[in-house]
Amino acid sequence: MLWGRLDIQANGTIRLQDEELASLRPARRILQILEEEVPKTPAEIEQHLRYYSLTDTPLSPTDFDRLLFTVVYSAYQVRSVQGLDKTTWTGFLSQLVDEIFRDLCKGLCPANTTLLQASWPWKEKPSHLASLKHFYRSNLARTKRDTS
Incomplete structure (x- = not known):
């Protein structure tokens, strides 16, 4: 669904350009997560990263979805911004991906x-x-x- 031409505008508007795909229930749920649950400012993302780093148990499905879609949002920001903002978003993307692997490793990998x-x-x-x-x-x- 993410390849259905997801469009994230600078003003925060998020939509799928494929209207037929956007009408499906799973696509509407993805858009809802992206619009309502994903942190979008550097301060919000830093707050979520602090929360994830302090959590020693696997994330709940809701928190994991939020983390995963925050990665998607950050990847779109890396692609669309320029200058120092690109460096900031690239750093967030890297940290968020690390948190995904850390969460997947919880309970499986040695400390x-x-x-x-x-x-x-x-x-x-x-x-x-x-x-x-x-x-x-x-x-x-x-x-x-x-x-x-």
Whole structure:
């Protein structure tokens, strides 16, 4: 649904340009989360990042959805802003993605281990992260497999 030409305007207006897709219940729910539950200012995002970093138990489904869609919102901001704002939003995007991996690792990974880094080859990742490979295959691996 996010590829249905999601449009996030500077004034906070969020819509799907594909009207048929936008009329579906799941799409309306995604838009509702993006409009009402996702933090949109740097101060709000910093507040949510502090909350996520202090939480030692896995996030509730609602909090995880908010975190995931905050990543989407931040990615759109990185794409649309310029100058120092781009650096700010890129930093938020990186921190939010780290929080997703931290949350996915809760209860599975040994304490005080390094978070997943996208640039690591799977074979060099700590074993508890490498075991996630089977659950979270990359698009690159899928593309290579599908074209072989």
